[in-house]
Amino acid sequence: MDLFEHVGARIRELRTKYAGAGISQEALAKAVGVATNTISRWETATYRPTVEDLDKLARFFGISILEFFPREEEKEDSDIAALLRAARKLDPRDLVELRRYAEFRRVRGLYGGELRGKPGRKRKVP
Amino acid sequence: MRRYPYYQELKALARDVRARHSLTSPRVLRSDMRRIYRGEGIRIDLWQYRLRGLRGAYFNDEFGPTVMVAAGLPSEPMIFTLGHELKHHLVDRDSAGRFCSESNRDDAIEIGAEIFAAELIFPEEDFCRQMAAMGVEQGQCAAETIVRLKHETTTTMSYAALAKRAEYLRFAPEDSLQAVKWTKLAEELYGEPLYKLLIRSRGRRHR
Numbered sequence: 001m002d003l004f005e006h007v008g009a010r011i012r013e014l015r016t017k018y019a020g021a022g023i024s025q026e027a028l029a030k031a032v033g034v035a036t037n038t039i040s041r042w043e044t045a046t047y048r049p050t051v052e053d054l055d056k057l058a059r060f061f062g063i064s065i066l067e068f069f070p071r072e073e074e075k076e077d078s079d080i081a082a083l084l085r086a087a088r089k090l091d092p093r094d095l096v097e098l099r100r101y102a103e104f105r106r107v108r109g110l111y112g113g114e115l116r117g118k119p120g121r122k123r124k125v126p
Numbered sequence: 127m128r129r130y131p132y133y134q135e136l137k138a139l140a141r142d143v144r145a146r147h148s149l150t151s152p153r154v155l156r157s158d159m160r161r162i163y164r165g166e167g168i169r170i171d172l173w174q175y176r177l178r179g180l181r182g183a184y185f186n187d188e189f190g191p192t193v194m195v196a197a198g199l200p201s202e203p204m205i206f207t208l209g210h211e212l213k214h215h216l217v218d219r220d221s222a223g224r225f226c227s228e229s230n231r232d233d234a235i236e237i238g239a240e241i242f243a244a245e246l247i248f249p250e251e252d253f254c255r256q257m258a259a260m261g262v263e264q265g266q267c268a269a270e271t272i273v274r275l276k277h278e279t280t281t282t283m284s285y286a287a288l289a290k291r292a293e294y295l296r297f298a299p300e301d302s303l304q305a306v307k308w309t310k311l312a313e314e315l316y317g318e319p320l321y322k323l324l325i326r327s328r329g330r331r332h333r
Contacts, residue, residue: 093178094180097177101173101185109188
């Protein structure tokens with residue numbers, strides 16, 4: 001399974017399990033401001049969601065953007081952890097945004113080359 | 127850390143950045159900041175989501191230097207914040223990240239960033255020269271003087287920052303400029319800005 005099939009499968013899994021009963025593609029599309037068939041195409045890895053799309057989906061599902069990606073055995077990002085510890089005095093809502101930003105740029109840094117803004121339709125080689 | 131020499135060094139660095147990027151007036155625009163950031167290889171991320179006290183954050187790790195700034199900030203505070211974060215890149219880049227909010231404003235590194243940003247937009251020497259050209263001497267600066275200074279120089283430094291500097295340089299008595307309603311005073315002196323007049327005239331037309 002390639003990266004985008006993994007991401008697509010994760011979107012489908014989160015959508016179908018959302019609040020126990022799941023949510024339709026139409027409702028999710030409306031919530032994140034895209035066309036219904038875009039959700040379908042993300043789920044089948046026909047289209048590639050951008051980092052911004054994934055951020056919107058993560059906010060909708062109430063999860064970290066990192067959860068769309070395969071869990072890597074990577075070292076805890078100690079610098080970011082230290083920053084977030086130092087930021088404890090922040091308004092808790094700002095702290096959430098700071099963490100989201102740290103994760104957003106991490107995803108962009110790790111997968112940004114593959115997560116392009118333009119949809120990349122898979123074409124069958126004749 | 128001895129604060130005074132540290133702050134003086136930061137002012138010199140800000141003047142150096144101005145010279146390197148051909149900033150010659152106290153009117154520094156967002157486009158100037160974008161140009162400086164591009165030159166320094168820093169990516170600006172305008173964060174579309176609401177932030178309460180957080181104005182900006184600087185990160186520098188294996189993904190390169192980036193600055194997050196609240197997209198909804200008005201132009202002048204955004205320019206100042208970008209100046210502030212630029213100092214973190216130039217001076218504090220060894221620490222992986224910094225955030226800037228009301229909660230850590232008294233930290234010497236943060237105060238230094240404020241001093242750097244102010245000097246980057248409007249160098250103290252130019253400020254003093256302008257005061258002298260307006261015939262303002264020590265202790266004589268009133269709120270109207272600050273409004274006049276901003277109007278004449280078209281600086282993008284905020285009224286609050288100009289007032290703070292006037293007090294720091296003893297052009298105005300301490301705390302004499304803290305409770306001023308700057309926009310109201312500017313409108314009394316120079317009339318309503320064009321955008322407000324346009325909004326009003328449009329409102330009348332639609333009635």
